[in-house]
Amino acid sequence: MTQQPQAVAEGKKVRPIVPFLRLGGNGEKPYLVGQKCAACGAVYIGSRVACGKCTATGPFNEIRLSGTGKLYVYTIVYQSVPGIKTPYVAGIVDLPEGVSVSCTVIDVEPDPRKLPFDMPLEMVTQKVREDKEGNDVIAFFFRPAR
Numbered sequence: 001m002t003q004q005p006q007a008v009a010e011g012k013k014v015r016p017i018v019p020f021l022r023l024g025g026n027g028e029k030p031y032l033v034g035q036k037c038a039a040c041g042a043v044y045i046g047s048r049v050a051c052g053k054c055t056a057t058g059p060f061n062e063i064r065l066s067g068t069g070k071l072y073v074y075t076i077v078y079q080s081v082p083g084i085k086t087p088y089v090a091g092i093v094d095l096p097e098g099v100s101v102s103c104t105v106i107d108v109e110p111d112p113r114k115l116p117f118d119m120p121l122e123m124v125t126q127k128v129r130e131d132k133e134g135n136d137v138i139a140f141f142f143r144p145a146r
């Protein structure tokens with residue numbers, strides 16, 4: 001499931017870093033999408049061959065996921081690949097649709113005393129790099145809800 005890049009300026013395009021991120025546009029904010037099992041309603045991130053809950057092989061319908069969630073668990077990462085600033089917080093965020101998403105939690109101190117479980121978070125997007133064609137690559141993050 002590859003998305004076509006969206007034009008934002010003359011010759012310059014943006015691409016989501018993962019296929020389940022929709023960049024919005026025309027006044028719409030970016031959002032994540034899930035795959036919902038038509039048989040039992042279980043929601044997944046990413047494409048599925050079969051439902052892990054009821055074993056149905058589909059159909060799975062795309063649904064828009066909430067832009068807010070709660071911090072389920074996290075780890076503080078002190079070593080990463082070159083070019084990635086450390087320490088940072090790698091978290092798993094529970095969304096109200098019953099699915100969890102793994103992401104970097106930003107705008108927080110990498111300090112367990114300041115990272116309560118169930119902390120309300122909201123999704124934001126940022127350009128993280130340019131691809132080989134010079135298009136902006138957009139990633140999603142969660143930060144404390146404002």
Ligand SMILES: [Zn+2]
Pocket residue numbers: 037038039040041042051052053054055056
């Ligand atoms: Zn199912």
